Amino acid sequence: MSLRLAYSAVSGRGCVKISVVCLLRPLLLDVIPSVRQTVALALGRLADHDVEMAEAVVKAGILPQLICLLPEENRYYKKTAAFVLRAIAKHSPQLAQAVVQCGALEMLVVCLEDFDPGVKEGASWTFGYIARHNAVHLRLVCLDTWSSPPCELSQAVVDAGAVPLLVLCIQEPEIALKRIAASTLSDISKHSPELAQTVVDAGAIAHLAQMITNPDAKLKRQVLSALSQIAKHSVDLAELVVEAEIFPVVLTCLKDSDEYVKKNGATLIREIAKHTPELSQFIVNSGGVAALIDCIGSCRGTVRLPGIMTLGYVAAHSENLSMAVIVSKGISPLSACLIEEHEDHIKAAAAWALGQIGRHTAEHARHVATANVLPTLLDIFVDTRSSEDLKMKTKKALKNILQKCTYLPALEPLLHDAPPNIMKHVIGQFSKVLPHDSKARRLFVTTGGLKKVQEIKAEPGSLLQEYINTINNCYPEEIVRYYSPGYSEILLERVENYQPVL
Amino acid sequence: MAALARLQEKLQRLQEEYFLTYRAIDEERKTKYKAAVRIQRWFRACRVRAYLRHLSKMAILIQKWWRGYLRRKYFREIVERAYFIKKLEFYNEMAVRIQKMWRGYYVRKYIHNFSALKRYLEAVSLNNEFVRSELQEYAEMKENEEKMKDLEKKEEEEKYQARKMHYLLSTAQIPGIYNSPLRKSPDPMELLLRKSKPLTHRKQKMGSSLADELYCWPTCEKPPAFVTTLPLLPAPRQKPQGPFRDPGEVLRQRYKPLEPTLRVRESMNSPPAKAREATGREEWRSPIHDNKFLPFSSYHKNAEKYEPSICNSGKYGREAYGTKYFREVNPKKWIADKKVKLAVCAHQPQKQSYAKQLCPELYG
Numbered sequence: 001m002s003l004r005l006a007y008s009a010v011s012g013r014g015c016v017k018i019s020v021v022c023l024l025r026p027l028l029l030d031v032i033p034s035v036r037q038t039v040a041l042a043l044g045r046l047a048d049h050d051v052e053m054a055e056a057v058v059k060a061g062i063l064p065q066l067i068c069l070l071p072e073e074n075r076y077y078k079k080t081a082a083f084v085l086r087a088i089a090k091h092s093p094q095l096a097q098a099v100v101q102c103g104a105l106e107m108l109v110v111c112l113e114d115f116d117p118g119v120k121e122g123a124s125w126t127f128g129y130i131a132r133h134n135a136v137h138l139r140l141v142c143l144d145t146w147s148s149p150p151c152e153l154s155q156a157v158v159d160a161g162a163v164p165l166l167v168l169c170i171q172e173p174e175i176a177l178k179r180i181a182a183s184t185l186s187d188i189s190k191h192s193p194e195l196a197q198t199v200v201d202a203g204a205i206a207h208l209a210q211m212i213t214n215p216d217a218k219l220k221r222q223v224l225s226a227l228s229q230i231a232k233h234s235v236d237l238a239e240l241v242v243e244a245e246i247f248p249v250v251l252t253c254l255k256d257s258d259e260y261v262k263k264n265g266a267t268l269i270r271e272i273a274k275h276t277p278e279l280s281q282f283i284v285n286s287g288g289v290a291a292l293i294d295c296i297g298s299c300r301g302t303v304r305l306p307g308i309m310t311l312g313y314v315a316a317h318s319e320n321l322s323m324a325v326i327v328s329k330g331i332s333p334l335s336a337c338l339i340e341e342h343e344d345h346i347k348a349a350a351a352w353a354l355g356q357i358g359r360h361t362a363e364h365a366r367h368v369a370t371a372n373v374l375p376t377l378l379d380i381f382v383d384t385r386s387s388e389d390l391k392m393k394t395k396k397a398l399k400n401i402l403q404k405c406t407y408l409p410a411l412e413p414l415l416h417d418a419p420p421n422i423m424k425h426v427i428g429q430f431s432k433v434l435p436h437d438s439k440a441r442r443l444f445v446t447t448g449g450l451k452k453v454q455e456i457k458a459e460p461g462s463l464l465q466e467y468i469n470t471i472n473n474c475y476p477e478e479i480v481r482y483y484s485p486g487y488s489e490i491l492l493e494r495v496e497n498y499q500p501v502l
Numbered sequence: 503m504a505a506l507a508r509l510q511e512k513l514q515r516l517q518e519e520y521f522l523t524y525r526a527i528d529e530e531r532k533t534k535y536k537a538a539v540r541i542q543r544w545f546r547a548c549r550v551r552a553y554l555r556h557l558s559k560m561a562i563l564i565q566k567w568w569r570g571y572l573r574r575k576y577f578r579e580i581v582e583r584a585y586f587i588k589k590l591e592f593y594n595e596m597a598v599r600i601q602k603m604w605r606g607y608y609v610r611k612y613i614h615n616f617s618a619l620k621r622y623l624e625a626v627s628l629n630n631e632f633v634r635s636e637l638q639e640y641a642e643m644k645e646n647e648e649k650m651k652d653l654e655k656k657e658e659e660e661k662y663q664a665r666k667m668h669y670l671l672s673t674a675q676i677p678g679i680y681n682s683p684l685r686k687s688p689d690p691m692e693l694l695l696r697k698s699k700p701l702t703h704r705k706q707k708m709g710s711s712l713a714d715e716l717y718c719w720p721t722c723e724k725p726p727a728f729v730t731t732l733p734l735l736p737a738p739r740q741k742p743q744g745p746f747r748d749p750g751e752v753l754r755q756r757y758k759p760l761e762p763t764l765r766v767r768e769s770m771n772s773p774p775a776k777a778r779e780a781t782g783r784e785e786w787r788s789p790i791h792d793n794k795f796l797p798f799s800s801y802h803k804n805a806e807k808y809e810p811s812i813c814n815s816g817k818y819g820r821e822a823y824g825t826k827y828f829r830e831v832n833p834k835k836w837i838a839d840k841k842v843k844l845a846v847c848a849h850q851p852q853k854q855s856y857a858k859q860l861c862p863e864l865y866g
Contacts, residue, residue: 034766115756173753251633255641257648284626287633294634320619327623328630 020046021053021060028065033074040066040080048087054095057088063102070107075116082111082122086129093133096153100130105160112165117174124162124169124177128184131157134191154191163188163202170207178211179219186226193233200230200240209244217258224253224264232271238279242272247283251291259303262295266306273310277317284321289314289328296333304337305346312353319360326357326364331371338376344386348393351377355397362406369410374401378418398422406433408440415452423456424464431470441474450475451483661698664691668700 027039043062047054057063066081073081085104089096104126111123131154157163169181185204189196204226211223227246231238246268253265269288273280283289289311296307311330315322334357337350354377358368368374380386381394402425405411414426430449434441444450453471458464472480481487509516610616672678672692680692746752768775 115752117756248633251637252640255637255644257644285629287629289626290630290633291637294637320622323619323623324626327627 021056021062025060025062025065028062033077036073037077037080040077040084044080044084044087047084051091051095054088054091057084058095058098063088063099063104067102067104067107071110075114075119078111078114078116078119079122082108082119082126086122086126089126090129090132093153096130096133100153100156105130105156105162109160109162109165112162112169117172117177120169120172121174121177121180124166124180124184127157127162127166128180128187130154131184131187131191152191154188154195157188158195158198163199163204167202167204167207170204170211175214175216175219178214179216179222182208182211182219182222182226186222186229189226190229190232193237196230196233196237200237205230205241205244209241209246209249212246212249212253217256217261220253220256220261221258221264224250224261224268228264228268228271231268235275235279238272238275241268242279242282247286247288251286251288254291254295259299262299263303263306266292266295266303266310270306270310270313274313277321280314280317280321284314284324289325289330293328293330293333296337301341302343302346304341305349308334308337308346308349308353312349312356315353316356319364322357322360322364326367331357331368331373335371335373335376338373338380344390347380347386348390351380351390351394351397355393355400358397359400359404362404365401365405366407366410368401369405369407372410374398374405374410375413377401378414378422381422382417382419395422399425402426402429405429408433408443412447412449415449420464424467427453427456427464427467427471431467434471434474445475445479445483450479454480454484660694662701664694664698665701668695668698671695 021043024039024042027035030036030039043057043066047057063085066084070078070081085099085108089099108123108126111119112127114120114123133153163185166181166185170178170185172178172181185199185208189199208223208227211219214220214223227241231241250265250268253261256262256265269283269292273283292307292310296304296311299307311325311334315325315330331354334350334354338347338354341347341350354368354373358365358373377394377398381391381398386394399422402411402414402422406429408430411426411429414422418426430444430453434444450471453468456464456468458468611618670678670680672681672688677683678692678695680689680695682689764774
């Protein structure tokens with residue numbers, strides 16, 4: 001009878017009431033092991049289904065009973081118990097805190113030491129769910145029942161001694177266990193540098209680096225994500241990850257058929273590249289930039305974002321690296337990205353990256369300008385549908401590139417339809433170049449630039465007016481007068497007032 | 503006396519002559535004197551002038567020589583200085599040239615090494631090309647692998663289908679579906695049918711669904727292939743502690759096929775379970791022994807069976823040594839009276855005496 005009830009609860013439909021939990025509770029201490037297992041499975045299914053049910057399970061105080069005799073139970077029970085804990089802990093940090101408080105972590109560590117891979121997988125999955133939350137949420141929303149001081153959940157997982165066991169789990173031959181252990185390590189190390197250091201001290205990096213060559217796509221996703229969470233905190237950790245000889249193997253991940261493997265691979269390279277110029281140099285030397293550029297060209301959507309940011313970081317460090325990015329044909333995918341993508345944050349990232357590439361010297365700015373990027377940037381900046389962040393980033397990028405750009409044919413189109421704050425920089429550049437180059441002056445006149453400059457109204461004494469004066473001084477007065485607005489009226493007036501000499 | 507008279511006359515005249523002559527001489531004398539003075543004056547003046555001239559000439563000579571000497575000396579200094587300055591200027595110019603060349607070289611080589619930068623960028627683009635081609639090859643290889651896998655899968659499917667539909671093969675009398683008499687050569691399906699072995703009936707799986715749910719956990723549907731050698735990992739920095747069993751052994755144990763006990767395998771309502779229930783109830787009614795009810799009695803049965811160790815058990819039960827007392831009561835129990843024959847006894851006293859000789863205080 002009890003089994004039947006449990007079986008109906010297992011299917012999850014019907015009464016979602018606390019009475020069910022109270023009914024199941026005494027069955028947990030039943031003599032027959034299969035009853036215990038079924039009850040645990042039922043509880044797990046209930047808690048998995050709904051947050052309220054999970055809270056009901058916790059409030060009924062079942063958890064200590066569930067795990068009190070765990071080390072002596074068989075592996076099926078251990079698996080089911082881990083499933084229950086996991087189902088509870090995944091909903092919210094408070095529930096995870098409750099799971100931790102009833103002493104589940106030590107039991108889960110015992111499960112991790114078991115020989116059965118299924119048990120290990122269940123235990124490490126539970127650790128992963130617990131470590132995913134963090135203490136910040138606890139401080140914001142505190143239920144009255146949890147009166148103990150808030151502790152870092154990931155820190156609690158580490159203190160229970162789970163990390164070395166997780167590293168051992170990674171070395172097991174089962175793919176699913178490796179996946180779960182890798183994702184748990186990734187969740188643990190993402191919160192703070194100390195936790196990442198703990199994971200590194202357990203010797204995780206060597207094994208993770210080995211698994212990059214594994215053919216399973218989901219495993220690669222988790223492994224790359226774990227390595228990138230480790231590398232993102234500090235230079236030393238990033239250097240440790242690089243020393244594990246992941247390059248150039250990581251570049252093959254960028255050519256994988258799975259989109260998320262590419263994305264995580266690009267994220268890993270980004271976390272390494274952003275710390276110091278030496279690391280970026282290393283990435284360039286191993287051909288990472290070329291692989292990234294191909295990856296950006298072949299993907300669409302959010303998957304591109306880490307690759308774009310990597311290019312931006314690499315180019316931002318020094319002008320040699322920026323030139324290396326240009327030489328590897330990096331500008332065309334970025335400008336294609338600007339045009340094609342619909343999401344604002346990807347466009348903003350592309351604009352930022354282009355700004356970093358072009359801001360170093362005139363040579364760089366010329367390369368960026370010849371790729372016909374500046375009008376696109378201007379369009380995005382002027383467009384009313386762009387978000388604030390996107391506009392700010394485009395404006396900064398434009399400003400950085402324009403301040404170094406001396407390639408006048410690219411600046412011409414900007415003259416005609418730029419807003420005043422951009423116009424100031426454009427005119428400034430013209431005023432720097434025109435006094436020294438006669439051919440440029442001629443071109444400037446013939447393309448109608450001088451005419452446009454005369455039509456600009458600027459306050460006297462402002463920087464814009466000074467630039468305009470500098471430009472006007474490069475030309476003889478008649479030409480300036482000829483192109484100033486209203487000159488035809490002045491001429492016609494002179495015609496009217498002229499007395500013909502017979 | 504005549505002469506006297508004459509002389510007297512003459513005297514007058516003589517006086518007059520004398521006077522006149524003396525006057526004339528006197529006057530002459532004055533003029534001569536004046537002339538002489540004049541002459542002397544003039545001559546003296548000449549002399550003095552000559553002397554002065556001489557003096558001035560000498561002075562000029564001395565001054566000339568002295569000034570010449572001074573100037574010559576000074577000139578040497580000037581020449582030295584000018585030469586020195588010229589040398590300095592020359593050296594400066596040469597130093598400037600050297601510095602110019604050196605600075606240009608140094609800056610071009612170490613600080614703004616344009617040619618190295620160019621070479622580096624070329625190398626980077628070459629490397630990029632190489633990496634790109636390699637990655638392209640890798641991607642193509644992966645694609646080929648996938649295609650091969652798909653093809654193989656399809657082939658497997660076709661073969662399986664052929665095996666299943668073996669009965670469609672054409673016989674000598676009746677041509678099968680795939681072997682129409684109007685065709686020149688048989689259909690490839692027909693050929694496949696000829697090649698394939700007929701499929702036997704598969705044994706039906708037995709077992710309740712609940713047991714299946716518990717045992718076929720989503721991750722381990724069936725155990726993976728038996729692993730004989732583990733892949734070689736790099737030596738970890740910290741070896742896990744403890745004596746571990748041979749991994750092959752462990753895996754063999756782990757992946758032993760499941761043989762659940764009869765009790766777990768069968769359902770509650772099957773006849774043997776019900777029968778067991780009945781006997782259990784009977785036993786409750788009439789217990790044979792009066793032990794307190796202990797849960798997991800079978801576990802305790804194994805634990806309670808005490809096997810005495812051989813070294814503790816004596817002829818009439820357990821020996822007291824090891825439990826009642828630990829020290830030997832008669833330590834000479836195991837020592838025999840016989841003398842032990844040593845093979846190398848001759849050397850022993852000699853050694854001892856030598857040692858005694860060396861440090862008598864120790865062995866004294």
